[in-house]
Amino acid sequence: MSHKESFLQYLQTEKRYSPHTIRSYNNDLDQFNLFLNENSMPENPAEITSFQIRAWIVSLMDRDITAVTVHRKISCLRVFFRWLRKEGIIKTDPLEKVVLPKRKKTLPVFVREESLDRLLDGSDFGDDFAGLRNRTIIEMLYLTGMRRAELIGLRIADVDLQESTVKVTGKRNKQRIIPLTKPFTARIEEYLGARNGFTGEIKSDWFFITDRGNKLYDKFVYNIVRNYLSMVTTIEKKGPHILRHTFATHMLNRGADLNVIKEFLGHANLSATQVYTHNTFEKLKKIYKQAHPRA
Numbered sequence: 001m002s003h004k005e006s007f008l009q010y011l012q013t014e015k016r017y018s019p020h021t022i023r024s025y026n027n028d029l030d031q032f033n034l035f036l037n038e039n040s041m042p043e044n045p046a047e048i049t050s051f052q053i054r055a056w057i058v059s060l061m062d063r064d065i066t067a068v069t070v071h072r073k074i075s076c077l078r079v080f081f082r083w084l085r086k087e088g089i090i091k092t093d094p095l096e097k098v099v100l101p102k103r104k105k106t107l108p109v110f111v112r113e114e115s116l117d118r119l120l121d122g123s124d125f126g127d128d129f130a131g132l133r134n135r136t137i138i139e140m141l142y143l144t145g146m147r148r149a150e151l152i153g154l155r156i157a158d159v160d161l162q163e164s165t166v167k168v169t170g171k172r173n174k175q176r177i178i179p180l181t182k183p184f185t186a187r188i189e190e191y192l193g194a195r196n197g198f199t200g201e202i203k204s205d206w207f208f209i210t211d212r213g214n215k216l217y218d219k220f221v222y223n224i225v226r227n228y229l230s231m232v233t234t235i236e237k238k239g240p241h242i243l244r245h246t247f248a249t250h251m252l253n254r255g256a257d258l259n260v261i262k263e264f265l266g267h268a269n270l271s272a273t274q275v276y277t278h279n280t281f282e283k284l285k286k287i288y289k290q291a292h293p294r295a
Contacts, residue, residue, distance in 0.1 A: 008025065017171075053098050067102060144166060145261075225238065
């Protein structure tokens with residue numbers, strides 16, 4: 001087994017990284033090794049120095065790869081080389097002296113409340129299984145702030161209709177309980193009725209399923225969200241993560257405590273949640289300028 005394969009196995013079994021993260025790390029490591037090979041640089045981890053890593057950063061920037069993506073790829077290398085050092089495969093970490101390019105601060109994009117109200121209150125999703133499922137997917141993402149992978153991983157047993165809660169399994173198998181509104185609980189009951197009638201003899205404990213009764217997949221969820229958001233907003237990004245941003249922003253705008261939102265989102269620390277305060281501050285500035293006589 002190669003160092004890379006052992007490392008990825010370590011991430012899966014010991015660190016409990018998600019399949020998506022492991023695929024991403026695998027791709028990043030393959031790209032780094034390809035760069036080393038194409039430039040006749042040493043591929044043995046013990047021979048790699050900060051010079052090769054800096055050279056890869058420069059090549060990525062020359063290809064107009066964003067600083068955010070560069071940081072993510074180098075983050076993968078940091079975890080990899082720390083593991084190599086922990087295993088005694090290398091003696092020094094070549095990334096200790098590597099300085100990364102500065103990232104531009106970008107505010108999370110979100111959908112306006114009026115737009116989502118228009119979608120959920122004024123759009124015809126249909127009364128068949130597909131229509132009820134699609135609407136429930138949109139509402140589940142928006143009303144809970146869960147990630148796409150968390151939504152795909154939901155099982156029937158995770159949704160408690162009596163308590164009006166959903167149990168979400170997040171990154172590294174960390175679980176959290178999110179409350180559901182009474183109207184949405186009723187919507188879920190309607191969806192489950194349609195789901196049971198649709199599946200018939202198909203036995204599946206996945207909460208959301210495709211038109212063929214199978215577990216959802218990334219592209220399937222993305223297409224549903226994009227298609228419906230396209231009806232009410234012109235923002236460029238219309239994927240499922242936008243509804244997570246929208247959940248957090250709308251909660252903050254209506255006075256929710258930042259620590260509560262942190263728990264709902266499943267963030268490990270408050271700094272990851274604080275990015276949403278910038279959107280709220282922009283709204284406050286706008287209201288101030290409109291309302292204050294001397295603004």
